[in-house]
Structure formats: structure tokens, C-alpha cells
Amino acid sequence: MSTQNDTNAPFQGAPDWQQRYDENSTRWERGELNPAFVHWQEAGAFEGIKSVIIPGCGRSPEPLAFARLGAQVTALDFAPTAVTAQKDTFQKAGLNARIEEADVLAWQPQKQVDAVYDQTCLCALTPAVWPDYADQIHRWLNPGGRAFMLFMQTGKEGGPPFHSPLETMHGLFDDARWQWPDTPLYRSDHANGKYELGAVLIRR
Numbered sequence: 001m002s003t004q005n006d007t008n009a010p011f012q013g014a015p016d017w018q019q020r021y022d023e024n025s026t027r028w029e030r031g032e033l034n035p036a037f038v039h040w041q042e043a044g045a046f047e048g049i050k051s052v053i054i055p056g057c058g059r060s061p062e063p064l065a066f067a068r069l070g071a072q073v074t075a076l077d078f079a080p081t082a083v084t085a086q087k088d089t090f091q092k093a094g095l096n097a098r099i100e101e102a103d104v105l106a107w108q109p110q111k112q113v114d115a116v117y118d119q120t121c122l123c124a125l126t127p128a129v130w131p132d133y134a135d136q137i138h139r140w141l142n143p144g145g146r147a148f149m150l151f152m153q154t155g156k157e158g159g160p161p162f163h164s165p166l167e168t169m170h171g172l173f174d175d176a177r178w179q180w181p182d183t184p185l186y187r188s189d190h191a192n193g194k195y196e197l198g199a200v201l202i203r204r
């Protein structure tokens with residue numbers, strides 16, 4: 001059987017995400033908008049965003065929600081099931097988006113965008129490639145663009161999802177390239193017992 005380990009995965013030991021969809025082993029899915037998304041929307045944090053990249057989009061509802069807010073959406077995932085699901089969702093809604101089967105560590109946009117929305121994509125990647133991924137997000141954004149980051153907190157070793165301690169995140173998204181919020185991060189609890197800390201980082 002051909003897997004992402006054969007084709008797309010940039011490192012040995014990467015989980016076969018397509019297999020997880022095939023086996024319906026997708027406990028990360030909430031089946032509704034992430035409370036952090038709702039919080040940010042209500043707080044006006046999405047205002048002025050005309051274009052957004054959603055890496056590792058899975059089958060999540062946030063790409064469509066961004067499109068409904070009027071943003072031009074680019075949704076990326078290397079699992080074919082995720083891509084097909086997003087395409088179906090957009091087709092049913094009669095809305096357009098760029099939905100691509102792609103490796104977030106290699107893909108490049110034609111032009112920079114106003115926002116990146118990372119909902120548990122970083123924690124799906126092995127920490128060894130986090131610096132490359134953080135570089136990608138920086139590269140994708142316009143200066144002044146916003147990275148909506150949901151940093152997974154598991155408190156455990158191993159993954160995915162990989163625990164994303166704030167100290168490590170501050171090192172990855174360093175002050176020279178990013179402005180961090182001076183308010184507390186938004187805590188987004190999940191029924192599976194894990195939680196994420198949501199931060200809006202401004203690309204310098």
C-alpha cells in the first residue's frame with residue numbers, strides 16, 4: 001500500500017494520516033468550530049483579513065467559516081480524504097477556495113497572505129521540523145500579517161500530537177520576527193482531555 005510515509009512525509013516515523021482517516025481514528029475533530037475561532041471572530045481579530053492559508057486543514061469547518069467571512073481561503077493537507085472533504089464542503093456551500101493536496105513544509109503560495117490559521121498542524125509535525133515550519137509560516141505572511149496559532153498542550157512526551165510548550169514556541173516564533181500578544185492566551189479545551197493555547201502572532 002502506498003502511504004504518506006512513502007511519498008509526502010519528510011521524516012521517518014511520520015504517522016500515516018490518511019490511514020487515520022481510513023480507520024476513522026480522528027479524535028482531534030470537534031465537529032464544530034474551535035472555541036478559539038469563535039472567540040477571535042467575536043473579538044474582531046479576523047477583521048481586514050482578505051486571504052488566509054490553513055495548513056493541515058483536515059476536515060475542519062474553519063476553512064468554510066473563513067470563506068463565509070469573505071476571505072480568500074487556501075486550505076492545505078497531504079491526506080487525500082481531507083482534501084476531498086474540503087472540496088465537497090465548499091462545493092455544497094457554493095463557495096470557492098484553493099484546496100490543495102500538499103506538504104506544508106514544501107508548498108509555497110504565489111503571493112503572501114494576510115493570515116495563517118494553524119489549528120493543530122504544528123503539533124502534528126515532529127518537533128525536528130518545527131523550525132522549518134515556523135519559517136514557512138513567516139514566509140507565507142505579509143509583513144503585519146497575523147498567525148492564529150493553537151499551541152497543543154498535552155504535558156506528555158511523544159506524539160502526535162506533540163506537546164508545544166510556550167517556552168519552545170517563543171523560541172520558534174522569536175521576538176525578532178514576531179510580535180506576541182501582551183494579553184493572556186486563549187485556552188481552548190477539547191473533549192479528549194487535551195487543550196490548546198491560542199495566540200495571535202503578528203509577523204514583523
Ligand SMILES: C[S@@+](CC[C@H](N)C(=O)[O-])C[C@H]1O[C@@H](n2cnc3c(N)ncnc32)[C@H](O)[C@@H]1O
Pocket residue numbers: 017018028029030055056057058059060076077078079082102103104105119120121124125
Ligand atoms: C491533528 S490533524 C488536524 C486537522 C484539522 N486542522 C482539524 O483541526 O481538524 C493534522 C492534519 O495535518 C495534516 N498534516 C500532517 N502533516 C502534514 C504535512 N506535512 N503537510 C500537509 N498536511 C499535513 C494531516 O493529514 C491532518 O489532516
